[in-house]
Amino acid sequence: xxxxxxxxxxxxxxxxxxxxxxxxxxxxxxxxxxxxxxxxxxxxxxxxxxxxxxxxxxxxxxxxxxxxxxxxxxxxxxxxxxxxxxxxxxxxxxxxxxxxxxxxxxxxxxxxxxxxxxxxxxxxxxxxxxxxxxxxxxxxxxxxxxxxxxxxxxxxxxxxxxxxxxxxxxxxxxxxxxxxxxxxxxxxxxxxxxxxxxxxxxxxxxxxxxxxxxxxxxxxxxxxxxxxxxxxxxxxxxxxxxxxxxxxxxxxxxxxxxxxxxxxxxxxxxxxxxxxxxxxx
Numbered sequence: 001x002x003x004x005x006x007x008x009x010x011x012x013x014x015x016x017x018x019x020x021x022x023x024x025x026x027x028x029x030x031x032x033x034x035x036x037x038x039x040x041x042x043x044x045x046x047x048x049x050x051x052x053x054x055x056x057x058x059x060x061x062x063x064x065x066x067x068x069x070x071x072x073x074x075x076x077x078x079x080x081x082x083x084x085x086x087x088x089x090x091x092x093x094x095x096x097x098x099x100x101x102x103x104x105x106x107x108x109x110x111x112x113x114x115x116x117x118x119x120x121x122x123x124x125x126x127x128x129x130x131x132x133x134x135x136x137x138x139x140x141x142x143x144x145x146x147x148x149x150x151x152x153x154x155x156x157x158x159x160x161x162x163x164x165x166x167x168x169x170x171x172x173x174x175x176x177x178x179x180x181x182x183x184x185x186x187x188x189x190x191x192x193x194x195x196x197x198x199x200x201x202x203x204x205x206x207x208x209x210x211x212x213x214x215x216x217x218x219x220x221x222x223x224x225x226x227x228x229x230x231x232x233x234x235x236x237x238x239x240x241x242x243x244x245x246x247x248x249x250x251x252x253x254x255x256x257x258x259x260x261x262x263x264x265x266x267x268x269x270x271x272x273x274x275x276x277x278x279x280x281x
């Protein structure tokens with residue numbers, strides 16, 4: 001009798017495993033006909049839901065078709081909620097997927113509608129769903145884009161310390177220049193406080209130049225000219241740092257296979273194990 005129950009339990013477990021594997025193939029894999037069809041339908045649904053939200057923000061359209069757009073919004077929200085639950089249920093480590101980039105975007109894509117029940121107007125944040133269209137790279141098998149994105153992310157990660165030092169240097173410069181202009185120009189020329197003078201220094205250093213306040217004295221204008229020239233040279237620094245890091249990474253051939261445990265993509269074509277969680281592919 002015990003053997004019978006063990007066999008029955010094993011069959012149920014095996015059946016659940018096949019169900020989860022099939023669901024994972026449909027939702028996460030773009031190399032199969034069913035998976036590709038699912039992704040195409042998903043992307044079209046995302047685009048339609050975003051268009052519906054945009055139309056709802058137009059007063060004339062909302063007055064005429066408000067109830068229809070409201071129904072469409074909830075239809076897609078419920079649809080994406082079910083899809084999100086399925087995504088979590090068919091991966092071995094749901095928490096890893098939930099905390100990944102697409103996992104967070106998927107969650108943020110459905111929260112605003114539910115939040116609108118408490119905070120009217122928050123439903124317009126649903127436009128974040130457009131980020132989910134990035135999955136089109138998988139559908140079209142544009143794996144080279146995945147490689148480029150991976151190289152860029154690695155470069156940004158490796159250059160973060162240099163970027164932090166650069167930003168800290170910029171902060172020091174704008175505080176110095178802002179304080180200097182506050183002393184030179186004074187309140188009578190619009191520099192009513194050091195924070196406002198720092199704001200002017202940031203606008204000038206980044207070559208934005210709103211023109212809401214500007215130096216009137218000869219010395220102040222001379223300092224402003226120096227800041228403008230300095231701004232041109234500073235803008236090129238972060239680009240140079242990131243470019244140098246990008247050149248360090250060689251792009252390898254990758255595929256669109258998704259890990260069954262964490263759903264991560266962008267693995268090398270000859271990879272046997274997931275580079276993110278170590279699970280066998």
